[in-house]
Amino acid sequence: MVSRRIEELGESQTLFFAQQARQLKEAGVDVVSLTAGEPDFPTPRHIKDAAIEALRTDFTHYTANQGMPELLDAVGEKFSHDNGLRFTREQILVSCGAKQSIFNALCAILNPGEEVIIPAPYWVSYPSIVRLAGGIPVVVPLAEAGGYRIDPLLLRKAVTPRTRVLLLNSPGNPTGVALTREEAAGIARVVQESGILVVSDEIYEKVIFDRRTHVSIGSLQGMEDRVVTVNGVSKAYAMTGWRIGYMGGPADIVQAAAKVQGQTTNNANSIAQKATIAALRGPQEPIQEMTAEFERRRDVVVHRLSGIPSITFTPPEGAMYVLVNASGVMGKTGPDGPIANPAALAHYLLHRHHVALIPGDAFGAPTSLRLSFACSRADLEKGLARLARGLEELKN
Numbered sequence: 001m002v003s004r005r006i007e008e009l010g011e012s013q014t015l016f017f018a019q020q021a022r023q024l025k026e027a028g029v030d031v032v033s034l035t036a037g038e039p040d041f042p043t044p045r046h047i048k049d050a051a052i053e054a055l056r057t058d059f060t061h062y063t064a065n066q067g068m069p070e071l072l073d074a075v076g077e078k079f080s081h082d083n084g085l086r087f088t089r090e091q092i093l094v095s096c097g098a099k100q101s102i103f104n105a106l107c108a109i110l111n112p113g114e115e116v117i118i119p120a121p122y123w124v125s126y127p128s129i130v131r132l133a134g135g136i137p138v139v140v141p142l143a144e145a146g147g148y149r150i151d152p153l154l155l156r157k158a159v160t161p162r163t164r165v166l167l168l169n170s171p172g173n174p175t176g177v178a179l180t181r182e183e184a185a186g187i188a189r190v191v192q193e194s195g196i197l198v199v200s201d202e203i204y205e206k207v208i209f210d211r212r213t214h215v216s217i218g219s220l221q222g223m224e225d226r227v228v229t230v231n232g233v234s235k236a237y238a239m240t241g242w243r244i245g246y247m248g249g250p251a252d253i254v255q256a257a258a259k260v261q262g263q264t265t266n267n268a269n270s271i272a273q274k275a276t277i278a279a280l281r282g283p284q285e286p287i288q289e290m291t292a293e294f295e296r297r298r299d300v301v302v303h304r305l306s307g308i309p310s311i312t313f314t315p316p317e318g319a320m321y322v323l324v325n326a327s328g329v330m331g332k333t334g335p336d337g338p339i340a341n342p343a344a345l346a347h348y349l350l351h352r353h354h355v356a357l358i359p360g361d362a363f364g365a366p367t368s369l370r371l372s373f374a375c376s377r378a379d380l381e382k383g384l385a386r387l388a389r390g391l392e393e394l395k396n
């Protein structure tokens with residue numbers, strides 16, 4: 001009954017393990033879930049107040065498909081101030097989350113069968129979004145030994161005559177790698193020489209550690225016509241449920257993306273648009289507080305994981321995740337049988353040690369688990385102790 005195109009889409013393993021953890025919790029089991037993909041903070045007060053005001057003043061109708069003009073201006077100011085990107089209103093599109101922005105951008109760019117390069121490990125949804133947009137995902141595996149950093153030579157090798165887009169994500173989910181200016185320049189050279197485009201997912205821009213500066217590849221010289229920059233309020237302002245994302249890029253692509261949106265969802269939620277203006281133009285201190293807390297948690301994770309001999313990992317430079325490479329325990333045996341893959345390991349850890357992580361297969365990391373530190377430090381300490389014990393108890 002269902003189309004082949006949809007049948008072939010992967011089921012979300014991230015949702016599966018998070019849901020199992022939730023079900024165990026509901027059954028009264030003391031489970032620590034290290035699976036969350038969203039900040040565990042409330043949306044700041046002044047942003048919620050703007051939404052209440054929108055409701056009170058009946059701002060509850062359709063807006064312009066592209067987004068209300070005041071919001072387009074606020075997004076333009078943000079891109080200019082934070083990222084060194086200059087866009088006119090017609091170069092900006094507000095959508096229902098960065099996820100929709102990526103989908104709209106790829107629908108706007110791709111002809112059927114054209115290729116999109118996705119460096120792996122990648123965010124789970126990228127390959128499926130590319131397929132839904134009619135493209136073919138071309139996965140380029142990055143080495144853990146190289147810190148999951150992009151080697152321009154590797155990138156160049158992956159380009160074929162059918163390549164249209166490089167899908168970039170910095171800071172990255174699930175690796176936590178943040179592009180440096182030099183790396184971005186190396187990638188930009190390959191992009192320019194190959195005549196391809198970049199869709200740059202910068203949703204974790206604000207969650208960046210050790211005083212690093214986020215680099216937008218679109219701000220590099222000669223890249224203004226080659227990059228669609230995607231961002232949103234989900235992670236920066238703890239607004240995942242509000243569903244607001246946006247893109248800035250070449251006018252023809254953005255207008256084509258607006259056409260896709262106009263025939264599918266139309267404008268993003270009007271109340272959430274008002275709230276987003278308050279988020280972008282209001283006080284930015286809440287972001288700094290959240291990021292400082294994420295950095296302290298990152299330190300806890302790095303410290304604890306360093307004490308576990310059977311795993312390896314790359315300390316995150318941003319975002320809220322660490323990829324735990326458990327290839328050292330694959331083939332060991334637990335009480336329910338051999339640990340043949342990350343899903344078996346995640347199952348064992350959840351059911352025998354009550355700590356939930358997500359198998360890396362879904363992220364293109366076939367020997368790893370993704371650990372999220374979007375939870376309290378107390379939970380993190382408890383979860384990491386359980387992880388250490390669980391790994392220690394596996395038999396050769």
Ligand SMILES: Cc1ncc(COP(=O)(O)O)c(C=O)c1O
Nearest residue numbers: 037097098099123173232234245
């Ligand atoms: C890398 C990445 N991009 C995009 C998104 C989706 O963001 P939004 O909530 O704005 O759709 C996520 C959410 O987990 C993400 O991890």
